[in-house]
Amino acid sequence: MKGIFKVLLVVVLVLTLGACKSETDESDGMVLILPGPINDQSWNATNYAGLVAANEQLNTNIEYVENVKDADFVSTFRSYAERGYKLIMGAGSQFDTAANTVAKDYPDTTFVMVNGSIAEYDNVAPIFPKEYEASYLAGIIAGELTTNGKIGTISGSINAPMNDLLDVYEKVAEEGAAARGIDSPESFRANADSWSDVNKGKQMTQTTISTNNVDVMFVYANQVGLGAITACEEADPQVKFVGFSSNQNDISEVVQASVEFDFETFYVWAVGKFLDGTLEGKKVHAAGIKEEIFIPVYEEGFSQEIQDKVTEGINKVKNDEIDLTEYFYTN
Amino acid sequence: MINQIKTKFSDPDFKDLVVTNVVAIIAGILISGIMLLLIKINPIEAFSVATASVMSDKYTFAEILVKATPLIFTGLAFAFTYKANLFNIGAQGQFYIGTIVAVAISLSIGDVVPGFIGIIVVMALTIVAGAIYGGLIGLVKAKKGANEFLISMMSTYVAIAFMNFLLRTSLRETRGEYPQTDVIPESMRLPIIWGGTRLHLGFILAVLTAVTLWLILFKTPFGFRVRAVGNNASAAVQAGINSSKTTIITFAISGAMGALAGFLVVNGIQYMVIQGYYAEVGALGIGIAILANGNPIGVIFAALLFGGIQVIGIEMTMRAKTPTSFTYLMLGCVTLFVIISYYFRRVMKINRDKKKLVDGVSK
DSSP, X not given: OHHHHHHHHHHXXXXXXXXTOOOOOOTTOXXXXXXXXXXXXXXXXXXXXXXXXXXXXXXXXXXXXXXXXXXXXXXXXXXXXXXXXSEEEEXXXXXXXXXXXXXXXXXXXXXXXXXXXXXXXXXXXXXEEOHHHHHHHHHHHHHHHOSSOEEEEEESSOOHHHHHHHHHHHHHHHHHHHHTTOSSOEEEEEEOSOSSOHHHHHHXXXXXXXXXXXXXXXXXXXXXXXXXXXXXXXXXXXXXXXXXXXXXXXXXXXXXXXXXXOHHHHHHHHHHHHHTTOOOSXXXXXXXXXXXXXXXXXXXXXXXXXXXXXXXXXXXXXXXXXXXXXXXXXX | OHHHHHHHHHSHHHHHHHHHHHHHHHHHHHHHHHHHHHTTOOHHHHHHHHHHHHHHOHHXXXXXXXXXXXXXXXXXXXXXXXXTTOOOOOHHXXXXXXXXXXXXXXXXXXXXXXXXXXXXXXXXXXXXXXXXXXXXXXXXXXXXXXXXXXXXXXXXXXXXXXXXHHHHTTTXXXXXXXSBOOOXXXXXXXXXXXXXXXXBTHHHHHHHHHHHHHHHHXXXXXXXXXXXXXHOHHHHHHTTOOHHHHHHHHHHHHHHHHHHXXXXXXXXXXXXXXTTXXXXXXXXXXHHHHHTTTOHHHHHHHHHHHHHHHHHHHHHHHHHOOOTHHHHHHHHHHHXXXXXXXXXXXXXXXXXXXXXXXXXXXX
């Protein structure tokens, strides 16, 4: 017994002595809180790439902490704020509630949620990609690719921004098809209620192809889209697929064009705004085509005519010649 | 007091319990610390920085008690049946049932029933729901001889499926963005008992519950019956104890404990239900109960230890840049060694009994 107490005493002493070290000044710190691992080849990886780009281009030193669990959102935000970090970012709208809970106690810290939509305090400034502008470009491509005017979409979940982007996509694709003389184009929307179930994506796509005779597909549901692409490939005749959010052109020959989200530009834009003091609080800051965060990417040999139409669409948005919110109808 | 402790230590079983557990905890922390060396992080420095942060900031310190609160209840959920030699490994499911009931009732009566009464109503209904859910396991065990391991484990999957269903339908947040509920009204939240921290009344409730369960187990006829069934079920039946009834009630109490953990998370900390959160609260409860050897008072200290490891782990991630997984590695190592220590204790006890027997015969 005595031996064990001696060991315990040594451990306690080592810890106590070590604990006397002084802390470094962290008053200029910036940190990004991620809900998952930085190598997930999806949402967290995209955000991490944005952080790296901001650090390189703006000469900042934004740290990151990955795999933060829902139960620890509030305490993690608070812990960094308590240490005087001037910018705390959270990757995802699931951080909205936690950031707004903590923000009121730390007015000198700015809280930024990527994809967030709640800004109750002067130091909360969510940033939001206007995804419906990206789906506008995808809609132009789909309207040109379809031969029978049957447009299929699958979402990963249902929420207001998702409805908006699908509304724009479908209406723009239908308009494009109608302008090409296709009789009464139609859209078919389904919700996978998952962002990871590859098999579900395949099964749902097979069903919509066989029952609705869809000939162009659009999926915004991360890995679910991979299953959908397989189903498009296996269909007879093959069904075209418009890639979204990342460059999906290399996955299969059925994907000839994608609209990529450039989170590197998005992060550089947001952190740049923070640094020059224009990222004011109590406001959602939206970025889109004008900020050049959506980039159309094409396979070699993809129709130049369609590419020109997409460029035309980009210019319309940049010159305020079109109001995409007029396409919203679900919400 | 010192004499009391001395008397306790003269009991070889108690001495073994303390010694093996202390060794197990130290071994778990040391082994996980060695892992840090592999990724070129000085474990002593990392641990020191994190400990200093916990000790110097009352908010972070209070987080230990905050984290321990639901763990005390899931620990009790396992410990109570454990004393009857029954195994309730379904605390995770009972926890989710508790969260669902707590959030659903809080959201529906929050604006109608005055705060304090409302909270009592929510707590009472959570206890009832948990007791029914846990009691069902006891019922099939007692009446049909079903394996309570399997039934309690499967009941967790049913609870998860039920929660997922509700979070996508009737309980889904108004924004409709994520599978999570709306935030409960402020009137339904448990009062904070330490200003400037998140420590809420639930911690005191947890401690009082543990003490009550200890009293029930060791100072009441019912507790005696539970332990009698645990020590030797056939002998207990021979002695006239209704083993079926005891099994059902024991499981009902365990289920209520698991559900109460859910109530405290919803009304005390998170104020909402998020799909799949606190996914390890049930498993940690098992480790805690074993560490405490099923003693409800011991569960309090074991839960504080686990809460402490979690908070120090998070601080290490933030301040010493250890990987997030390190917290769970540390918890895993400690749990593993605690479970191994259980085996050693058993061997030591058997050897001691053998020796006693041999000594007795040779006399």
